[in-house]
Amino acid sequence: MSLRRAVAERAHGRCEYCQCPEAFSSTTYCLEHIEPLALGGLTSIENLAFACQGCNGFKGDKTAVWDAVTRRAVRLFHPRRDRWSRHFAWSEQGLEMVPKTLIARATIITLKLNRPALRNLRGVLMQSMIHPPA
Numbered sequence: 001m002s003l004r005r006a007v008a009e010r011a012h013g014r015c016e017y018c019q020c021p022e023a024f025s026s027t028t029y030c031l032e033h034i035e036p037l038a039l040g041g042l043t044s045i046e047n048l049a050f051a052c053q054g055c056n057g058f059k060g061d062k063t064a065v066w067d068a069v070t071r072r073a074v075r076l077f078h079p080r081r082d083r084w085s086r087h088f089a090w091s092e093q094g095l096e097m098v099p100k101t102l103i104a105r106a107t108i109i110t111l112k113l114n115r116p117a118l119r120n121l122r123g124v125l126m127q128s129m130i131h132p133p134a
C-alpha cells in the first residue's frame with residue numbers, strides 16, 4: 001500500500017483538520033507534514049496528516065502560534081498525538097467547529113477551520129447525513 005493511501009485510509013478520507021471528505025472536494029488532498037520538513041520533520045506515517053489544500057496552506061510550517069488573549073505561544077492541534085474530540089466539538093447546527101481548549105482555538109483561527117466554504121459544504125453534507133463524521 002502506498003504511503004498516501006495508508007494516510008488517507010487512516011483518516012477515513014477526511015481532512016484531519018477541517019474534517020471535510022476529499023470525495024466532495026474539487027482538489028486533491030495532500031500529505032501534510034505535521035512537524036515541517038524545515039524543522040526536521042520526517043516523511044513518515046507518524047508525521048503525516050491527510051489535509052485539504054486549504055488547511056495545508058493555512059497551516060504552512062507552523063506548529064505553534066501567538067495567542068493574543070493569553071499572551072503566550074500555543075501549539076496547534078497535532079492529529080497524531082491529540083484526540084479530536086478532546087479539543088473540538090461541533091456547533092449545535094453542525095456548521096462550525098467549537099474549541100474546547102486553547103490548542104483548538106488557536107488551530108481554528110490559524111487554519112480558518114470555519115471558513116465560509118467549509119460551512120457551506122458542511123451544511124450540504126448534513127442533508128446527506130455525511131456530516132458530521134461519526
Ligand SMILES: [Zn+2]
Nearest residue numbers: 015018052055
Ligand atoms: Zn481541511
